[in-house]
């Protein structure tokens with residue numbers, strides 16, 4: 313047994329053709345007898361099984377899952393390094409590698425072999441007993457490899473971004489298609505293999521630089537589904553590679569749910585958050601609808617996001633435009649980042665058209681907003697903050713308030729929030745957190761929250777970095793006991809908007825999934841999405 317204890321590595325493998333799923337659980341670094349008797353480890357395995365089953369159900373792959381548990385000998389860290397380096401060399405030959413991969417991945421035997429040659433850079437699921445040293449080693453190696461890969465791709469004139477690549481195939485796809493690449497990042501080799509399978513017939517297009525594949529092909533992370541709608545040139549390419557277009561279609565219609573290729577409309581894409589969300593959505597393979605609705609008489613502009621030219625339509629023309637858009641994109645999900653004054657009327661418009669939506673905009677009449685959505689029974693996510701860790705903090709505060717109501721009775725609080733000077737309302741996040749403090753016994757009203765909007769004060773007093781004066785959210789809550797002998801301070805400071813944009817994409821994908829499943833519950837907040845494990 314290694315000094316750091318055994319490692320659990322669980323790999324979920326969907327076998328689409330046979331509509332079944334297998335979970336492979338490897339226990340490395342432990343002797344069979346010991347690991348069987350190790351309760352923590354067994355719990356980790358059970359947990360991995362449970363998560364795999366949930367994932368299978370969520371993805372609609374199969375109701376059945378076969379589980380095998382194998383006990384392997386421990387490896388030295390030197391082995392790991394060597395294997396990682398081999399992996400790197402093979403990464404750079406990703407194209408031929410991908411062919412090997414498909415052949416070897418046909419059986420568990422093959423998968424075993426493949427995994428020995430391609431140790432995962434990240435565990436799909438890892439139990440509490442996971443060996444942190446080994447993971448740190450792997451991480452270091454991967455980071456090194458990632459930057460070298462980026463360098464190489466720069467030389468080839470290919471944009472891959474700075475994130476690391478988890479599998480040769482992911483790298484292969486990265487090299488040709490940024491959107492797909494982004495979806496692949498973070499996937500483990502076995503999931504990447506699914507992608508390889510999906511794209512096997514069109515991979516040549518990816519590698520030879522055909523732009524056709526970049527059209528509306530898309531994949532997304534939620535549920536590990538890879539949904540693709542290759543454009544006809546890809547079909548043609550596949551045909552010329554020896555497969556008929558119909559065989560490609562048959563394979564896809566069996567394996568994919570095309571509704572997972574989620575089209576989103578971002579209102580208003582010309583705003584700061586709207587733009588950030590549209591950019592993040594494209595990077596994660598969603599389909600950006602080339603129309604956005606803005607306020608009355610504010611339309612007539614075009615905003616270019618990635619390679620999509622979005623026409624911004626004034627509210628006065630929204631009826632006719634939406635007729636067209638909904639016909640063309642029946643699975644459309646709307647994202648709203650507009651202004652507090654527009655929240656209620658926009659929500660009414662969406663529900664009147666049965667449009668599922670994610671409302672990130674703060675302010676307006678929140679009770680009325682909830683009532684509108686509940687009454688209409690439209691699928692929606694409504695939350696004042698979409699940032700994963702902020703949502704977790706919010707959830708923690710709610711839990712504390714629910715468990716210890718009145719625990720801070722008698723305490724006083726000062727709450728201050730600083731945002732870019734264009735922000736017109738009080739932080740919706742602060743209002744939600746204050747709600748929890750109220751339940752904890754504090755006598756504090758939301759209109760007591762202090763707002764800082766003056767850039768000079770933001771720099772000098774709040775210590776906002778100057779480059780983020782146009783996009784920051786700094787919050788501090790300071791609590792004191794009646795005799796001032798005890799003080800608590802909670803602070804969350806965010807620079808930029810990417811944390812919210814990523815969370816918004818999670819929310820869109822979550823909603824798409826719920827719609828696809830026909831979920832009875834229609835209205836969600838971000839805490840619920842986080843609880844379901846649907847935030848990246």
Ligand SMILES: NC(=O)C1=CN([C@@H]2O[C@H](COP(=O)(O)OP(=O)(O)OC[C@H]3O[C@@H](n4cnc5c(N)ncnc54)[C@H](OP(=O)(O)O)[C@@H]3O)[C@@H](O)[C@H]2O)C=CC1
Pocket residue numbers: 579580581582583584585586605606607608610627649650651652654658671672673674675695696697698699734740812
């Ligand atoms: N939930 C979350 O995680 C987050 C929420 N937010 C919230 O998102 C909202 C938007 O913030 P931000 O992007 O910074 O603001 P911006 O002012 O940059 O963007 C608002 C956009 O909405 C447009 N607009 C104005 N009126 C309407 C209307 N009636 N219908 C549709 N669009 C309209 C504006 O157009 P024009 O410019 O022409 O006036 C502008 O493009 C705020 O409420 C903010 O608090 C922000 C960050 C994170």
Ligand SMILES: O=C(O)C1=N[C@H](C(=O)O)C[C@H](O)C1
Pocket residue numbers: 674696697731732735738739740741742784785
């Ligand atoms: O307007 C913003 O910027 C932000 N708005 C949200 C809020 O009001 O809580 C979230 C975050 O504070 C950024």
